Amino acid sequence: MNNMILVVDDEESICRSLKGILSDEGHEVLTAPSGEECLRIIEEELPDLVLLDIWLPGVNGIEILQSIKTNYPHIQVIMISGHGTVESAVRSTKLGAFDFIEKPLSLDKVVIIVNHALDLVRLEEENRLLRDRMMPFDELQGESKAIVELREMIQIIAPTNAWILIMGENGTGKELVARSIHKQSRRSNKPFIEVNCAAIPEELIESELFGHEKGAFTGATAKKRGKFDLANEGIIFLDEVADMSLNAQAKILRILQEKKFERVGGTKIIETDVRILAATNKDLEREMEEERFRQDLYYRLHVIPLLVPPLRERKEDIPLLANHFMKEFSLEEEGKQKTITDDALNVLMTHDWPGNVRELKNIIERLTIMTATDVIAAQDISPLIKENKKFDHIDVTLHPANSLKDARREFEKKYILQKLAENGWNVTKTADSIGVERSNLHKKIRNYGLDEIKKE
Ligand SMILES: Nc1ncnc2c1ncn2[C@@H]1O[C@H](COP(=O)(O)OP(=O)(O)OP(=O)(O)O)[C@@H](O)[C@H]1O
Ligand SMILES: [Mg+2]
Numbered sequence: 001m002n003n004m005i006l007v008v009d010d011e012e013s014i015c016r017s018l019k020g021i022l023s024d025e026g027h028e029v030l031t032a033p034s035g036e037e038c039l040r041i042i043e044e045e046l047p048d049l050v051l052l053d054i055w056l057p058g059v060n061g062i063e064i065l066q067s068i069k070t071n072y073p074h075i076q077v078i079m080i081s082g083h084g085t086v087e088s089a090v091r092s093t094k095l096g097a098f099d100f101i102e103k104p105l106s107l108d109k110v111v112i113i114v115n116h117a118l119d120l121v122r123l124e125e126e127n128r129l130l131r132d133r134m135m136p137f138d139e140l141q142g143e144s145k146a147i148v149e150l151r152e153m154i155q156i157i158a159p160t161n162a163w164i165l166i167m168g169e170n171g172t173g174k175e176l177v178a179r180s181i182h183k184q185s186r187r188s189n190k191p192f193i194e195v196n197c198a199a200i201p202e203e204l205i206e207s208e209l210f211g212h213e214k215g216a217f218t219g220a221t222a223k224k225r226g227k228f229d230l231a232n233e234g235i236i237f238l239d240e241v242a243d244m245s246l247n248a249q250a251k252i253l254r255i256l257q258e259k260k261f262e263r264v265g266g267t268k269i270i271e272t273d274v275r276i277l278a279a280t281n282k283d284l285e286r287e288m289e290e291e292r293f294r295q296d297l298y299y300r301l302h303v304i305p306l307l308v309p310p311l312r313e314r315k316e317d318i319p320l321l322a323n324h325f326m327k328e329f330s331l332e333e334e335g336k337q338k339t340i341t342d343d344a345l346n347v348l349m350t351h352d353w354p355g356n357v358r359e360l361k362n363i364i365e366r367l368t369i370m371t372a373t374d375v376i377a378a379q380d381i382s383p384l385i386k387e388n389k390k391f392d393h394i395d396v397t398l399h400p401a402n403s404l405k406d407a408r409r410e411f412e413k414k415y416i417l418q419k420l421a422e423n424g425w426n427v428t429k430t431a432d433s434i435g436v437e438r439s440n441l442h443k444k445i446r447n448y449g450l451d452e453i454k455k456e
Contacts, residue, residue, distance in 0.1 A: 003027045003028070003047075003048045003049065003118050003121070004027070004028045004029075004030065004045060004046075004047040004048055004049075005022055005027050005028070005029050005030070005047055005048065005049045005050070005051065005114070006029075006030045006031070006032060006038065006041055006042065006045070006047040006049070006050045006051070007019060007022075007029060007030070007031045007032070007050075007051045008031070008032045008033075008034075008035070008037075008038040008050060008051065008052045008053055008056070008061075008064070009031075009033070009051075009053040009056075009080060010033050010034060010053065010056055010057055011053075012033070014053075014080070014103075014105070015031040015033070016031075017105075017107070018031075018051060018105070018110065019031055021107050021110065021111065022110075022111075022114065025111060025114075025115075027114075030045060030047065034056055034057060034058055034059075035056050035058055035059035035060065035061065035063070035064040036058060036059060038050065038052070038064055039064065039067060039068075040222055042068065042072060042075065043222075044222065044223060044224065044225060045225075046072070046075070047075065048075065048076065048118065048121045049075065049076045049077070049078065049114065049117050049118060049121065050068060050075060050076070050077045050078070051077075051078050051080055051101075051110075051114070052064060052065060052077055052078070052079055052080065052097075053079075053080045053082070054079055054080065054081050054082065054085040054088050054089060054092070055082055055085055061079060061080075061088075061092075062088060062091070062092060062095070065077055065079065065092055065095055065096065065097055066095060069095065069096040073096075074121075074124060076098045076117045076118075076120060076121055077092075077096070077097045077098060078097065078098050078099050078100065078101060078113055078114065078117055079092045079093075079097045079099075079100040079101075080100070080101055080102075080103065080105070081100050081101070081102050081103065082102075082103045083103065086102065089102070098113075098116075098117045098120065099113050099116070099117070101113055139176075139180065140154075140173060140176055140177065140180055141317070141320060141321055141324050142314065142317040142320060142321065143316070143317065143320060144314035144316050144317045145314075146309045146313065146314050147309075147314060147317060150177070150306065150308065150309075153306060154177065154180055154181055154184065154306075155184060157181070157304055157306075158180075158181045158182075158183075158184035158185045159184065159185060159186055161186075161275055162303050162304050163275065163276045163277070163278075163300070163301055163303045163304070164181060164276075164277050164278070164303070164304045164305075164306055165241075165277075165278050165279070165280070165284075165301045165302050165303075165304070165305045165306070166178060166277065166278070166279040166280075166306045166308060167279070167280055167281075167284070167305060167306065167307050167308070168279075168281060168307060168308030168309070168310070169281055169310045169356055170281050170355060170356060170358070171355045171356035171357055171358030171359060172308040172309065172310055172311065172356045172357060173308050173356075173357050174239075174279040174281070174308055175194075175237075175239065175279065177279075177306060177308055178192075178194075178235075178237045178239075178277045178279060179192065181235075181277060182234075182235050182237075182277075185235065185275070187233065187234050187235055187275060190232075190233045190234035190235070191230060191231050191232075191233075191234035191235070192231075192234060192235050192237065193227050193230050193231035193234065193235070193236050193237065194237045194239055195208070195209065195227050195236060195237065195238050195239065196239045196240060197238055197239060197240045197241050197243050197244040197248070198239075198240035198243035198244075199240075200248075202245045202247060202248055205244070205245075205248040205251065206248075206251055206264050207220070207224065207226065207264045208226060208227060209226050209227050209228055209251070209252070209255070209261075210226040210228060210229075210255070210261045210262065210263055210264060210270075211223070211224050211225045211226030211228075211229050211263040211264070211266075212224050212226075212263050212264035212265050212266070213263050213264065213265040213266040214265075215265065216263070216264045216265025216266070217264070217265065220264075220265065223263075226261075226263065228255060228261060228270075228272050228274060229270065229272070231272075231274045232272050232273060232274065233273055233274075234274065234275075235274065235275045235276075235277060236274045236275070236276055236277070237277045237278070237279070238252070238276065238277070238278040238279070239278075239279050240279065240280060240281075241278040241279065241280050241301070242280040242281075242282040242284060242287050242292070242293055243280075243282075246291075246292070246293075246294060249293070249294045249297050250294065252297065253294065253296060253297045253300065255272075256276060256297075256300055257300070259271065259272060259273070260272060276301065278301045284298055284302075310353070310356055311353040311356045311357055311359075311360065312352045312353055315349050318345065318348050318349050318360065319345045319348075319349070321357060321360055321361075322340060322345060322348055322360065322364055323340065325360070325361050325364040325365070326338055326339075326340060326364055326367075326368060326376075329364065329365050329368040329369075330368060336374060338368055338371065338374050338375065338376055339374065339375050339376070340375070340376040341375060341376065341377050341378065343377065343378040344376050344377050344378045344380065344381050346378070347378045347381045347382060347385070348360070348363075348381060348385075351385050363381070363384055363385065366384060367380060367381065367384065409448075412444070412448075413448045413450070415434075416430075416434075416441070416444060416445070416448065416450065417448075417450055419433060419434050420445075420450065427441055427442060427445070
């Protein structure tokens with residue numbers, strides 16, 4: 001295994017000899033003359049192991065150790081102790097250092113201790129991977145035809161290198177699908193790097209994806225590795241891909257085609273081997289028609305499309321999902337596992353779940369926390385779902401309306417409904433708050449059949 005080791009010592013000769021011997025052992029070795037430099041390199045390169053001198057100019061080794069253990073607990077640290085710092089060295093093992101070695105250094109001893117520490121790094125990493133694999137809670141649950149087929153499809157395409165576009169409404173499980181592809185892929189022990197395209201401001205997208213060199217722009221105080229760097233040999237998940245600006249789309253396309261890139265402000269060409277998964281809740285064909293999404297990027301990403309169906313089209317999965325989430329939340333709370341009655345499950349099945357699985361999961365979480373008894377009954381659920389309906393934000397995603405008039409009507413209906421709910425169905429107050437005549441509002445309520453909804 002090729003490990004990265006950082007040697008921190010202000011004595012250049014020590015850095016040099018440690019670098020020599022550890023490189024001969026097949027490791028990549030970086031060196032730093034001070035604590036400040038050490039922290040900077042750690043942030044950038046994330047080494048597996050740090051050999052850290054206790055006495056350093058400026059911030060001393062013990063403080064650096066504490067900072068490493070707080071921010072990067074998985075990095076192992078071996079302290080190097082000079083004459084007179086043995087006591088501190090012993091104390092450092094209590095603070096989480098793996099071990100310490102004394103100056104003058106016996107190089108044989110250094111190699112032995114380093115190998116032990118790296119064994120530990122490897123074991124911990126293996127443990128983590130195993131735990132990830134065994135965690136049933138991030139698996140795609142469901143026995144509906146649609147989900148069974150989706151799982152089969154994932155099994156077939158995950159081990160290939162194909163690019164995959166995952167489509168589906170909010171909360172249907174797109175990210176879960178992406179993670180499950182990673183887990184079953186040949187890149188499963190390489191990184192899975194998520195990029196939320198909607199959350200990155202356009203002017204930062206290049207530096208986020210490709211990284212930047214120190215001084216590339218104001219605020220770039222240090223070199224930074226980009227997501228494509230970090231994901232090398234692994235998978236990049238471009239989440240909300242339709243929310244990227246056209247400009248950013250062009251930049252992404254280029255790297256997708258050329259498989260190499262330069263850091264912002266840099267000249268070095270960096271080759272990268274990444275597999276791309278992308279997800280969106282938008283209708284990309286429509287986005288293309290309206291010139292918000294590039295056709296060439298669409299065809300590049302659309303190699304294998306996967307559609308995650310909305311929960312209302314697979315209601316038979318609701319009981320299974322509900323029970324699954326109840327188990328998950330009871331474990332989290334370390335409480336006794338609650339159960340749910342058949343009547344209660346029936347109530348859940350009548351709801352349409354506009355927020356899909358995420359909405360169901362949220363409601364189950366609230367139920368497990370708020371229900372005092374061990375059994376969740378129908379009457380515990382109804383108020384939560386009703387309340388949700390009333391106070392949900394106005395849902396501006398329109399069903400494909402035929403005309404502007406239809407769209408306007410649909411929006412107006414939802415808007416009035418929400419305002420009525422907010423004002424406790426007091427028509428006078430609502431009319432005031434939205435600036436229309438009371439009689440006018442009455443007419444609209446009748447027209448849209450909203451008084452019927454209230455009676456429900
Ligand atoms: N089939 C499923 N089995 C178990 N848990 C699921 C399933 N589908 C979704 N979930 C859970 O529901 C939540 C929402 O799923 P996820 O984040 O994958 O949805 P999404 O489609 O990416 O949503 P958004 O469009 O809002 O980003 C997550 O906590 C996820 O673990
Ligand atoms: Mg998502």
